[in-house]
Amino acid sequence: MIEFIVFVLGISLFLYALLAGADFGAGIIEILPLKISRDDKSRIIGKAMGPVWEANHIWLILALVIVFNAFPKLYVFFSDWFHFPIGAFALGIIIRGSAFTFLHYDPIKDGSQRVYRWLFGLSSIWCTFWIGVMVGSLMLGDFAPEDAGFQKYFLHWLNPVSFLMGIFFTLLSLLNAALFLSTELPQRAWISLGRRIVAILLPVGGVFHLLFWLASPDRWKLFFLNPMSLILIVVSALLVGIQLTYLRTGSVFRTRLFAGFQVGLIMGAGFLPLYPAVVIFRDKTFLSFFEIAAPDATLRGLCVALVIGSLVIFPGYYFLMKVFKKRSPEREIS
Amino acid sequence: MESLLAARLQMAFSLGFHIIFACIGMVMPILMSLAYFRYVRHRDEASLELTKIWMKGVAIFFAVGAVSGTLLSFELGLLWPRFMEHAGPIIGMPFSWEGAAFFLEAIALGIFLYGFGRLPLWIHWTSSLVVGISGVISGVFVVAANAWMNSPTGFDYVNGEFTNIDPWRAFFNPAWFSEAHHMTLAAFTAVSAAVLGTHAILFLLGKRRDLNRLAIRVSAPVFVISALLQPISGDLIAKDVAIRQPMKLAAMEALFETQKSAPLLIGGIPDQKNKTVHFGVELPGMLSFLAHGSLETEVKGLEEIPEENWPPVLITHIAFQIMVGIGSYLALVALVALSIRWRSGDWVEKRWALKLYASTIPLGFIAVEAGWTVTEVGRQPWIIYEIMKVKDAVTDAPFLGLTFAFYLFLYLILFAVVAWLFYRLILVSFLQEKNP
Numbered sequence: 001m002i003e004f005i006v007f008v009l010g011i012s013l014f015l016y017a018l019l020a021g022a023d024f025g026a027g028i029i030e031i032l033p034l035k036i037s038r039d040d041k042s043r044i045i046g047k048a049m050g051p052v053w054e055a056n057h058i059w060l061i062l063a064l065v066i067v068f069n070a071f072p073k074l075y076v077f078f079s080d081w082f083h084f085p086i087g088a089f090a091l092g093i094i095i096r097g098s099a100f101t102f103l104h105y106d107p108i109k110d111g112s113q114r115v116y117r118w119l120f121g122l123s124s125i126w127c128t129f130w131i132g133v134m135v136g137s138l139m140l141g142d143f144a145p146e147d148a149g150f151q152k153y154f155l156h157w158l159n160p161v162s163f164l165m166g167i168f169f170t171l172l173s174l175l176n177a178a179l180f181l182s183t184e185l186p187q188r189a190w191i192s193l194g195r196r197i198v199a200i201l202l203p204v205g206g207v208f209h210l211l212f213w214l215a216s217p218d219r220w221k222l223f224f225l226n227p228m229s230l231i232l233i234v235v236s237a238l239l240v241g242i243q244l245t246y247l248r249t250g251s252v253f254r255t256r257l258f259a260g261f262q263v264g265l266i267m268g269a270g271f272l273p274l275y276p277a278v279v280i281f282r283d284k285t286f287l288s289f290f291e292i293a294a295p296d297a298t299l300r301g302l303c304v305a306l307v308i309g310s311l312v313i314f315p316g317y318y319f320l321m322k323v324f325k326k327r328s329p330e331r332e333i334s
Numbered sequence: 335m336e337s338l339l340a341a342r343l344q345m346a347f348s349l350g351f352h353i354i355f356a357c358i359g360m361v362m363p364i365l366m367s368l369a370y371f372r373y374v375r376h377r378d379e380a381s382l383e384l385t386k387i388w389m390k391g392v393a394i395f396f397a398v399g400a401v402s403g404t405l406l407s408f409e410l411g412l413l414w415p416r417f418m419e420h421a422g423p424i425i426g427m428p429f430s431w432e433g434a435a436f437f438l439e440a441i442a443l444g445i446f447l448y449g450f451g452r453l454p455l456w457i458h459w460t461s462s463l464v465v466g467i468s469g470v471i472s473g474v475f476v477v478a479a480n481a482w483m484n485s486p487t488g489f490d491y492v493n494g495e496f497t498n499i500d501p502w503r504a505f506f507n508p509a510w511f512s513e514a515h516h517m518t519l520a521a522f523t524a525v526s527a528a529v530l531g532t533h534a535i536l537f538l539l540g541k542r543r544d545l546n547r548l549a550i551r552v553s554a555p556v557f558v559i560s561a562l563l564q565p566i567s568g569d570l571i572a573k574d575v576a577i578r579q580p581m582k583l584a585a586m587e588a589l590f591e592t593q594k595s596a597p598l599l600i601g602g603i604p605d606q607k608n609k610t611v612h613f614g615v616e617l618p619g620m621l622s623f624l625a626h627g628s629l630e631t632e633v634k635g636l637e638e639i640p641e642e643n644w645p646p647v648l649i650t651h652i653a654f655q656i657m658v659g660i661g662s663y664l665a666l667v668a669l670v671a672l673s674i675r676w677r678s679g680d681w682v683e684k685r686w687a688l689k690l691y692a693s694t695i696p697l698g699f700i701a702v703e704a705g706w707t708v709t710e711v712g713r714q715p716w717i718i719y720e721i722m723k724v725k726d727a728v729t730d731a732p733f734l735g736l737t738f739a740f741y742l743f744l745y746l747i748l749f750a751v752v753a754w755l756f757y758r759l760i761l762v763s764f765l766q767e768k769n770p
Contacts, residue, residue, distance in 0.1 A: 057400070057401075057404060058400075058433070058436060058437045058440055060404065061403075061404060061407055061433050061436070061437075062433050062437070064407050064408070065407070065426065065429045065430045065433045066430070068410075068411065068418055068422040068426055068429070069422055069423060069426030069427065069429070069430055070423075070426075072418060072419050072420070072422035072423055072426075073419065075411050075418060075419075075422060076411065076415045076416075076418060076419045078411070079408075079411030079412050079415045079418070079729070080415055080729065080731070083412055083729065083731045084731075086408055086411075086412060087408070087412060087737060090404065090405045090408045090409075091405075091740075091741075091744065093401055093404055093405065094401045094402060094404075094405055094744065094748070095744075097397055097398070097400065097401035097404075098397065098398055098401060098748055098751070098752075100397070101393065101394055101397035101398065102394075102751065102755060105390055105393050105394050105397075105755075106755055106758060107390065107758055107759050107761075107762040107763070108758045108761070108762060148730075149732070153731055153732065294422070294423035294426075294499075295423060295499045297499050297500055297501055297502075298423040298424070298426065298427075298499055298501050301427045301430075301501040301502060301505075302426065302427065302430055305427060305430040305431055305434060306430070308434070309430070309431075309433070309434030309437070312434065312438055313434065313437050313438065313441065316437075316438055316441040316442070316445075317441055319441075319445065320441050320444045320445050323445050323448060323449050323452055323453060324444070324448050
């Protein structure tokens, strides 16, 4: 039962990373100079993200609900130790969600759109940055159950490794969006964008590894020198070659499918070295899914909700995508 | 600012902000679906135009409601980690069902927004109905969690530990039914009153009378039904509170002493320090009658419990008076509207009646906010009634006052922008002259 719930939690987080990641990246693209007119860019992004963007973020709500139902101690750990990064991230979620809606549903087109667009773009950077900071801090693991005050609320994430991970995550989501929009954006625009992202991503990744290794060699080895992570990272790198082929042939479905595989592999490489632990403290004690799970009655109830919910949600989601791909004789209202 | 106060204020403002958008997200799709139903049946272009105008409003309000709801699911842990640690496994289930219903609502809304011309009309209309129904269901589910805080069941509390957890019993707790129907009707009353009043003003201005007449025809029956049912629902929930949370009722009525033939207090300013009420009008025996069905029955006063466990009497009483006063006024307006419809065959025959409808625009929402104030402040000092105090659940994170100030600023800005956007939607849809 616990394995099933962890599996659904993993799927929710994977879909959030993939779909909302592309969504965040698309927000950043809104404010980046590209070889395409601003209105065309906005139209393309609105069209690609419009029908699914609300649903994208519900994967996060699902993950949250699973965690506080089934693993309340984990929920409390995140709420306590990551109080400020989560608060900052939530703030960004509010601003970007509102700005996206205002951008596409304000019936009067005037100077307001420029403000909405910048708010949408900047809050997208803000959100991905804070997700990365939290991931970086979790990898570094500079926290202990007895922490209090500044150590508990600030010091474990207020460091260069976590901040570099924040920047790295922002760039990754941008790359994800560039792949997601590769068939909608003109080829020269996304190629130039992709090159610029990779040109920054590589040195940022390199410095991240160096600082991480200097700060905590044991932790670095845990994540990057264990066989499982190595295999997943190598396979993910190999997929880039296949993806480039599909990009050249303009195959939307396969390009996005392989982008999804890559996100899954990278997440697996970060998650599997710890499993069944999910958080490892400075003193090597840990929170394990099996030890912090809620009572069986709660888990059973949650499983029922997840199964029934999935039976409704997945066919609905499929139908939504199918409807969206149909050609319309009239323009969408937005 | 003290951390506990800052956390409470931040939660209050977050809920207060979200509840408005949640109500609109629950009811506006139903109204939109009713308008679209007219188009599907009669193929009149005005119904289609109205549906599309309302649809844009739904998209804006739904999105802001969704993101403010996401923030709330974080805030529960950020501000009240000790509460969530214990309550999560017990009461998480309604949240998971609410999540599923909300997910369905988002998907159906996507289908509806992008399904024009892509789906057969009846299927497309069904998607609008699914948006409305799943919105209402998700609201009903999430109310179960609040109801549990007022009537905690589904566990044994032994030596400070929550054991023998039964999430189904917690889900179907005794307060759920009464809170659910009262909140659902409140949402329907508030939103339909606001829609009715807005279109009444636009009708009076003489712009797009065809569309506004239609909007009034769609929203008025919903308003009349919900506003007339709400006092019955209020009576049921008051009787329920009298049994389950007698001290909340005592605070609502500023009843300091236990009394037989207890009076119903109209108005008045409670003085908690001196345990008295200034300027109130008392109707002898009526509280006993309304709470327990007999003019003689004893009603417990606040003196029954230590003063440290009293809810803030002034806030609870005033909020209760506002809620009941507005609910009564709206029921009266509903009766007037019904009589006009009965006599003249239409809702818009009398100009004074249209002005009356216009007066209701903000009232339903004020009543909703007041009602939630009664529920939440009236439960103080408990976060889980008679089990865990609010002060024991709060986070020890620093700078909560600063965080609260920041969120308050954000909510005010967001509220202003949504209001401005709403004005622009009305401007484009109704007030600007259309080109021939």
